[in-house]
Amino acid sequence: MDRNQLTKWFKAPTKMAHKYSLHAVYFCTGCGVIEIPPTITARWDAERFGVIPAATPRHANLFLITGYVSVKTLRAVIRTYEQMPEPKFTVGFGSCPINGGMYWDSYNTINQLDKYIPIDGWIAGCMPRPEAIFVAVTHLWTLIDKDMADGYKRYRKHYAQYRANQEQVLGELEWPPLFQSEREG
Amino acid sequence: MSLELLMVVALGGSLLTYVLGRVSSRLRNGFAVLVSLALVAMVASLYGKALHVSYYEDFLGMSLVLRVSGLSWLFAMTASTLGCLSVVFSLSYMKGKERTSFYYSMLLLVNAAMLGVVLSGDLLSLFIFWEIMSWSTFLLISYNGGPALAAGMKYFVMSFVGSLAMLAGLLTVYGSFGTLEFGGVAAGMLSASPGYILAIFVLFGVAFGTKNAIWPFHAWLPPAHSEAPSPFSAILSGILIKMGVYGFLLIIFVLVGLRNFMALGADGLPLHTVLSIVGAITILFPTFMAIMQNDAKKLLAWSTVAQAGYIILGISFGTSLSVAGGVFHFVNHAVFKALLFMVVGTVEYRTKGVRDLDSLGGLIKKMPLTFAVALIGVCGLIGVPLTNGFVSKWLIYKTLILERSPFLALVALFGTWGTILYSYKFLHNIFLGQLPEKYKDLERAPMTMRLPMTVLSIVVVLFGVLPGIPLSVINSIDTSFGLKPLNVTLWGLASDTGALNTINILAAVFAGLLIVWLVLKSGGRKVSVDQADNYAAGAAIPKDKYQYSVGFYAPLTRMVAPYLKDFMDSFYMRLAGWVGGLGSGIRRIYTGYVGDYAMYIVLFLAALIFVQLTWSPW
């Protein structure tokens, strides 16, 4: 853990602050939610790493999508993601968000989450154990260090495309586009 | 500037307004504004003068006197200013309503009567103007008809009882001293017996207390305030009921004299203690009633009752600090309560008569200025430092603590927390929260509404930051009452036991605001988001329904409501029922037969003769 290396703090304080205070949205979609309680309580104690659940997306900067995403949930996922303040990071948790997993042919779930919102990292498995969350978090740290956790920038850049994908499954969206200008351009 | 001219302008202006209303409404409006402005100027020019004129020499052997003193100047100034602002406010509020000429004329008449009350120099003119005031007030309260008529009736009956008490007091005083002039009465009171003074005090106290709506005479106020037209509610709450305060000040300090007053019942239960306990009850109970109201004006009306309690509490202690606090609180309350009633009036005007706190919301987006002035008014009401309410409440609290009455201080301070609750409810349910769809394109308040509100809000802040300006006037009143003068500075008070210095607070608050603002600015970029983009657990915001205002303090209400019955009100209502029953019982004897009436007369004469024969009293 490099939290205690002062030189890093001096070099890039913003990055360090973002790395060590990842607050995750309380948003639980599929089966994976069962892995969250042990992660944040005494057994694994995610707070050591600065990871705690936040009650509203406005406070959060980490979005863990824990399992399959049904079409109805997708709407809420997008909404929540858009309400999080930038910079924000997303992690897909389990096989379902990656490629559909065991629900790959379900009439009601989407198969590839990163068609609708940008994902910074994946945890494979069905379902992954809490340790995997920590692996993901440390991996996310490396990505942030290297400026590679740039999902929110990609979202802004390709917003038109994302929005089109979203509208494809959800039909007409009842909220206005997040980035007005990009859509026109 | 002669006082007669002032009264002539005031009364004549009212009459002429009605006449001009027949010609053209435009002319009438202009004239009404002009008259009220002229009154303000004339009263202002009286500042610091001590005039004494008898305008009617020989009325039953008495001369009727007008006079101006420091106290009456302060009240007259407040009354005329509020009257003027209210007339200006009415210009848009009353647009398109019927019987406007009548309304304006009555508004000016009330104004004139109030000036008469505070400027009169003997009890008889006081009574006459008092009656004019009560009558015209009744007409204005019931202006809207329907429930307003019932409210007006309630007001009228209660204030009629008050007037009767006052008349009785008047006759007693005249019977024993042979004069009604303040100076003569005061001279007579010096040698009067305590029992007599107590009787006089109670008789006048009922009259003034009813007008001032202190507990237990408050029952008329909430319906009357909420049903009257809003600009008039501003006057009613701001100054008219404070005529009771004027009366109390008059009787305690001018007529009875402070020493006599403090000596009343000094060995048992002192009268001033009773008065302060009444003040405390008047604070506590209406505060909780206000918390439970759902009608914006009813909430403010209950709050008016509660604030009147602070004033009475201040006056009843009779020290220079407390009287200054009480009188200053009267001025402040006049300013911010008039302001708040005007705010409700504006909202009512724009939303076509909605003042139900459960169905408004989010209006800050549409009426930012109205919200700003409402916020200032509410801050004054709570007594946030740097608004006027803070200084006067500070004076009152300090008296209570220094005089070692911690229980009264507890009530006063706790009442302030209650005030926060209801005034936040007021602000939140009208201006904050979600803006309902139907108010999407509400317009801002019209100019004639914004102007008076802005003036009043400036006064709130001015008196809060520079309390020395009003306090020096009040200090001279204190001195004229024979109290020790306060050490007033422009920024507050310099006294030996804990001084008040608003400039320090001002500097500290400004520095704090500036620093925090800079810190906020230094933070990351901010984007503004619409209310439709709020967090709702990922769901779309339900339009018109994503608002928490119904039952805002429901848990608290559930807790305290069973203990809070306005039993005085139900008592009065039952009393009214009895009197009604009695009336219909009595009506039975009017049978309509001449023979019966002749028999009554004969019976009555027989009874008289019988009495004369047995006891021979005549």
Next chain:
Amino acid sequence: MRILWLVLSPLIALAVGLFFLGLSRRVMARIHWRYGPPLYQPLIEIFRYFTQKGSSHGVLFGLGIVLSLAGSIVVILFLPFGGICSMSGSGGMLVVLYMMLLAPLGIALSGGEAANPNASIGISRKLMLALGYELPFLLIVLAIMTHYDTISLVDIVSAQRETASAFASFPLVLSGIAYLLILPAMLGMRPFEVVHAPQEISSGPIAEYSGPYLGLVTIQHALTTFIGISLFVNLVWGGAGNPFVFFLKMLVVLAFGLFVNAAFPRLRVEQAVRYLWRWPTLIAFVGLILVVTLGR
């Protein structure tokens, strides 16, 4: 010197407050048998908030939180901190009582402007809870002010110098006990954590804050913790001659609050108010009667 303290005391308060926040998270973690975050975790978080993008809900949204924080800063200037009080002669305890009101009022205004019902619910709970603890609190404050016959905090502290604490002077014992009973409510700790209840109303008043606004709220939280504890130390525990002892006393009070916090579940707001209006009020009331009847 005075100017220096004017600048320094809010900074000290902020440092102490943030330290307390970090410490309380750590202590709570240990009570839960966890390892817990580092002590400076609140600092990291505040830094993160300030570098994030904030979403504003209107002018009042920013203004309210600024007002609230400024109010807290001013209160700190009026509070003696171990022999140091930067603004002693400007109105005393009454001003403090009133200034303490700016903080909730500011948050209430800005939270209300956010137009989120969760925020409104939180605010209404906050105000009701405040009405609940304010009754015993005022009784306590009045007992102390009447006992020492002053409204100035500095005088109250120096009057306690002889006896080391108000507990030691007989009539104030009950007031002190009542103060201990309401302290968790004033600090917003469990069992009175109804206002922010994250699982229930999504953090209540601060549900819509993000980025720099949230940073200010966290600072505000640190300052209110400081104010609540230091008021307790000043009013009934005799303040202190120097800042270090004062700080130690504050630590003890915080520890007490934390243990209560860890041991209790959350009450509903009615239950909280009912509790506050029953035992603490009764004890404080008897205390005030004692003070009034016994005199000094």
